[in-house]
Amino acid sequence: MPSQIVTASLVASASVPLFLLALSRGPFPVSELRKRSRIVGGLAIVLWAGLVLSGDELWRFDMKATCDVLAGAFIILSCILTTLIVLLLVAAGVSTTLLVSLSQNPGPVEIEAWLADYGRGFGVKDLFRDRLNLLLGTGAAALYESTVVIMPGARIPVVLLEAAMLYFNFSKPAGR
Amino acid sequence: MSLLVGLVSFVALTIVVPVVVRTSQRRNAIGVVMAAAMVIHVAGTFAGAFLLAELDYWQNASLYWFATVILIFAYGSCYRSLSVLMLLAVSRTASRTMEVDALYDGHFGLFMKDRIDALLEGGRAEFREGLFVITRAGRSDAARLLAARRVFGLEESRLYFDKTGSAQSG
Numbered sequence: 001m002p003s004q005i006v007t008a009s010l011v012a013s014a015s016v017p018l019f020l021l022a023l024s025r026g027p028f029p030v031s032e033l034r035k036r037s038r039i040v041g042g043l044a045i046v047l048w049a050g051l052v053l054s055g056d057e058l059w060r061f062d063m064k065a066t067c068d069v070l071a072g073a074f075i076i077l078s079c080i081l082t083t084l085i086v087l088l089l090v091a092a093g094v095s096t097t098l099l100v101s102l103s104q105n106p107g108p109v110e111i112e113a114w115l116a117d118y119g120r121g122f123g124v125k126d127l128f129r130d131r132l133n134l135l136l137g138t139g140a141a142a143l144y145e146s147t148v149v150i151m152p153g154a155r156i157p158v159v160l161l162e163a164a165m166l167y168f169n170f171s172k173p174a175g176r
Numbered sequence: 177m178s179l180l181v182g183l184v185s186f187v188a189l190t191i192v193v194p195v196v197v198r199t200s201q202r203r204n205a206i207g208v209v210m211a212a213a214m215v216i217h218v219a220g221t222f223a224g225a226f227l228l229a230e231l232d233y234w235q236n237a238s239l240y241w242f243a244t245v246i247l248i249f250a251y252g253s254c255y256r257s258l259s260v261l262m263l264l265a266v267s268r269t270a271s272r273t274m275e276v277d278a279l280y281d282g283h284f285g286l287f288m289k290d291r292i293d294a295l296l297e298g299g300r301a302e303f304r305e306g307l308f309v310i311t312r313a314g315r316s317d318a319a320r321l322l323a324a325r326r327v328f329g330l331e332e333s334r335l336y337f338d339k340t341g342s343a344q345s346g
Binding site for chain 1: 178179193194197198203205232234235238239241242245246248249250251252254255256258259260262263264266267272273274275276277279280284288291292294295300301304305306307308309310314315317318319321322324325327328329330
């Protein structure tokens, strides 16, 4: 049987998709995805803290309670992360958007023409600009006139990324 | 000690992952990684229960799965993040710079081709007489995605930024 603190963490975790649903529609919709994600995460953590603090287990301050709080924090953070990963995939995933777009076409498509406007209002060039903006927003690269430049501060992140690509066996480009 | 069992299990997973991804037939080995994560979790839990006088399952599982979620997120970013792939494409040049047009024409097109290939390999789409067409499995997945987008009000969220906004110069 899970302890009171762990049970509170599981209950707070179950609230994450419910908060997401509540802010997706209804009387208080938050349309901006990043803002919605932040609010959902914040609400779930506040609920978790409230449930844990209102129980009596925490106040024993023994090793078991401390480890349970740590475990509870891992549980709620895992749930928030998982929910946000799935949300991002469904909302802005490239493959998911391509598949949905293809399903909305009445018949077979000529691939180049379709990719140029697969989002019914945006196409692959807009996607490129969007993801380039995302990259520039991290500060790892900057745009000087029409040239993308890796910033000096990105050396260590790039080395780590290259190591991760090797670790996950992605160093060799696909199908080329 | 139960948290430590979760930590040791995760360390075992980090050793196993680079091996299992290299044995996978498909480039996307997420299924194999998840299977390995499950097996190691079960094995770690049994080993912990055997070795410790009392194993707290939730402490063990919480740390293990939290770290595993991050590992899977990292795997997904390396596999598919277009921003990461663009960053690496530019950083691999000698000058660590690249013209925007060269990045688009020389690299981004190939990244998109990978996505199309993934739809083909996954049986979600196919070519018929030179035209691209969705399969029955693809249509079924697309219906589920559309339903999820409707439920969570995601109809207008395909791009992270306003389409009309241009990239900012440094």
